[in-house]
Amino acid sequence: MASLAPTFGRGAMTNHWVDIKNSNLVLIMGGNAAEAHPCGFKWVTEAKAHNNARLIVVDPRFTRSAALADFYAPIRAGTDIAFLGGVINYLIKTGNVHQEYVNAYTDATFIVREDFDFQDGLFSGYDAASRSYDRGTWMYELGEDGYARTDPTLQHPRCVFNLLQRHYARYTPDVVSDVTGTPEEDFLMVCKMIAETAAPDRTMTVMYALGWTQHSKGSQMIRCAAMVQLLLGNIGQSGGGMNALRGHSNIQGLTDLGLLSDLLPGYLTLPKESETDYDPYIAARAFKPLRPNQMSYWQNYSKFFVSLMKAWFGNAAMPENNWCFDWLPKLDKVHDVLQVFEDMHQGHLNGYICQGFNPLAAFPDKRKLGEALANLDYLVIIDPLETETSEFWKDYGEFNPADSKSIATEVFRLPSTCFAEEQGSLVNSGRWLQWHWKGAEPPGKAKGDAEIIAGIFLKLRDLYREEGGAFPEPIVNLSWNHLSPEEPSAEELAREFNGRALVDLTDTEEPNKVLRRAGQQLSSFGELRDDGSTACGCWLFCGAWTEEGNLMARRDNSDPSGLGNTLGWAFSWPANRRILYNRASADPNGKPWDSRRRVISWDSERWTGIDVPDFSRTSPPSQGMGPFIMNPEGVARLFAVDKMAEGPFPEHYEPFESPLPVNPLHPEKPAARNNPAARVFASDLEKMGDAGAYPYVATTYRLTEHFHYWTKHVEINAILQPEQFVEIGASLAEEKGIYAGDRVRISSKRGEIVAKAVVTKRLRALMVHGRIVHQVGLPIHWGFKGRAKPGYLTNTLTPFVGDANTNTPEFKAFLVNVEKA
Amino acid sequence: MGLKLSRRQFFKVCATGLATSSVAALGFTPNAALAEVREFKLSGAKETRNTCPYCSVSCGVLMYSLGSNAKNAKQEIFHIEGDPDHPINRGTLCPKGAALLDFVHSSSRLRRPEYRPNGASDWQPISWEEAFERIARHMKSDRDRNFEATNEQGATVNRWLSCGMLAASASSNESGYLTHKFARSIGLLAFDNQARV
């Protein structure tokens, strides 16, 4: 999500599943919705059947999404920026830009600092030694009033639109085809279909998932598509948007709740170790508007932060101690999973807790992961199923060779409940918080996750109360107000993250008017205060459990507009808004761009419509407030300023393991071959293979019959796809004498696996930069535990390198060799 | 298309076929030929609404369990299908969702806490109480040894870097919220969920 937030202000799917039916064109690229999200994909078939929509699929493989596409274009794995940059160039060259939208709702008119530069594949400020940029020059030119300078005529040579045009002028159709391997006529056909949605009454939706995130420059791939959508005016519109299809049932929720190394709930961020003072910490996050009359909603940061600390530490959080600001751990660096397993591999970690997570299978380079886990003193597994990680120390022959005696790690395996045996809420990809109910008791002695965490925490708290120890304050003062402390209930916890008034809240204008009584649940984050009078565990979820009750459990599915906006179903963050940035569905005067797709419009007094306005309800169009209220600019960013690690405009770089020795865009510049700011450790660079020994491009993926490494434990799914296989194109198979059903050995510099060969016409050889490139498909679902036939963990092969912003590993493009086993 | 019987199968069909069909044809059928459909199996079952735990489409599901919810009946889920009221899936499910029953009853479900000591090649059972105690003791001694109150520059950092945690992206917001609260209170930074992979 480190690409949507820098562009639009929030890191989440902009629209929602049902809204996809309103599209005129669906672009599935960097994802495979038909297989990974079949029930969401129904809204694509619905758009085709009842909105006469067209479907384009761009993918290295002809997938089951492609099977229903009106047009399919093949692409070399890892070259999507070249493709999308080419689309940007095409749109600008052919004048297929929704110019009124772009001028009003993006930073196209903003003037960029003079010292910003881009030369030979590198932006200004690069430091090769630290593999990072000083991003100081990646900024707008500011006037004396503190506002960014703009040129509404777009004449200024350094206005964003002109810089954009210049940056992507290099991405001509022949260059695109040379880099991506997509035949030029196929690329142009895709451009032509996309360009039609620049019309105000036509929208394209983009559906993507791990096919974009799992690259060393995945965030920039997504950003590039987001920029295409802005040029076409497709954000904020029904049937448009950037639809990030999240993988797990509550991955959105856990991200919203900040369960990432550098976050706090609601996208608040943990302080760095350079930020040990409270006021500067807040000031650096409470962004002041960059243009007049803009909302810049993060100005309220302190209200969210103080309310969080009140929720966590209760009376201990006081103005005198800056609401326990010192108690929060301060970041020395981002402890993403690659960093953590690198540190673990080097012996810097003693303990690790895996709650419903199977890292031995989920992270890259299985051998390294196994070695890392063996360095631990203690490992705690909390899971409903027997994961591979929980038995990393056990010998499973070729699939997991291990010498148990030599592994000293003590492992605790604690059985947890599954969905059917618990209640609570999950946030789906479309930001809906939905409640579910318990239908049965767990098997044997299994307990719920909250109960298990409570069990560990209460023991630990007892030890600190009895014995003292290192900094016990946050532990012994953590608020734990549950009727049964050993079993915090879902209802109690949901009420806590929603937030409540701690004292009577009075109107700031009329001190005698009580808005909310002490103890009452809050109804919206607008009620939060930074004086300690409100407590709220996650401001973004405020409104989910109010005095009206549990809004996440609502089940009114009525859809009066027919556009699929069911406002009475569950609760959607923020503030029950269903389509983010919906102010942009109307023109600058407040009139819908497309009358058949009215989301909200200005009725001369207020904004009304079929959705909750993602905007100030009463700000008239004449005031000029922009639709992207989280951004200090008020508009969306074509130029990402300093928000992205490797540059404000996406640039094509080769995957770390590429069949090409150079980046065709910068053949003379080795530093610009791969993402110059990507996360990579020295010892892992040594384990990168080259095209001599590993000539084929490999990409890992998921099959519709399985879910990650869970459903191999599920009998029916094991029946539907029983045994590990790899997909090999017919031409490569012929070259190698491989027939369907043969056993083949796939090897990378990091290891090898053996699997059955599925030989298919769906993987075509591509002509890339003067050579034939074959691609090999590697489904990931097998392992050494479960009901399906035992297999290798596919991450035996994958490289330990991550995206520069999210540190997501590059699972989608690397090199392998293929032989008959 | 057409009939795909191997020669062996053909003989088998004929052999068993003749032997039994003849019995029936001569009127030795055990019962009269009633034509009833299979009994509808959900009639008295308890219905509970839930959400599919796999991908983020979040399909609504209906779980059917044995027993009326009476005190003496232990609920046993025996069928799961889509919730037709749900605006997104409208009753549909994918091959994973349609097979959720086999996840609930998977032979790989963990049923009791287990412990693997240093160097052991198999699990041994452990009680919850003992597991919590030993885990807490491990964590406390590690934390007390390695907690960093200040960094090299003397700035207050209050962090514990020698322990890490991965949180479950299929657990509920409520569990996730509690887990986050727990992790930061003990000073964890090496803390992530599946969002990065």
Next chain:
Amino acid sequence: MALQSLDIKARSATTTESPSVRKTTRVAKLIDISKCIGCKACEAACMEWNDLRDVVGVNKGEFDSPRDLSDQSWTVMRFYEEEPNGQFEWLIRKDGCLHCEDPGCLAACPAPGAIVQYANGLVDFHEEHCIGCGYCITGCPFDIPRISKKDSKAYKCTLCSDRVAVGLEPACIKACPTGALVFGSKEDMIDHADERVADLKGRGFENAGLYDPAGVGGTHVMYVLQHADRPQLYGLPIDPIISPLVSLWKGVTKPIAMLLLGLTVLGSFFHYIHVGPNETDEDEEENEAAS
């Protein structure tokens, strides 16, 4: 209960007239191949509802799994990589019983009441009456029924007669995530197919059409095909008819055959007494599956 909810149109090897006074809506399932993603949700839902679990097989170099219909798999997806118009297409067909209006299985079946056709069009097997002779397989122009190795009885899709009897759609229909499977009255399904065919023609599939073969009197499971002029691309027979052997059996030869069978039953009785039941050798079966 069932006799009230589903009237019978025909029963195998039964000469007494079936009740035919009440008017019943004729139902149909429509499989729109142009909307099918081959996800196998229908297979999963079918197994789950009908309490079936096929074996965890092996991969033979294709996506198809289970690879064929069986007593445990009443529907399977068949994947075809074709280039019908010079352009690559991945055609995926859900295979299973078509519930013929003139069911060849029923005509061929010698066991009274083992195969029943309901007035709504469903063709149901009643295994308790099945004698395992396999004639239904011979009678079926689509190669659908399978004899179980476990109980030597014939099994196939019932179109979830137990669900339809209480007013629900079949399990596969409910599950199908993309709307490739729809269920309703046969008239409505034909209308729906017309709409789909028009849409496909608008997308360049000039020969799109409905597969509702007249040779078996039409079917209660129909297909929308992008290339209806070439059903063989999808592994469907071009012009299916009931095998002539079935009418032979039903006509001239039946009385003679019955006589012969009478003698055989005596023989098999003595065989049983002396040798025991004819059991299948498990190892032999597995070797066969692997070959």
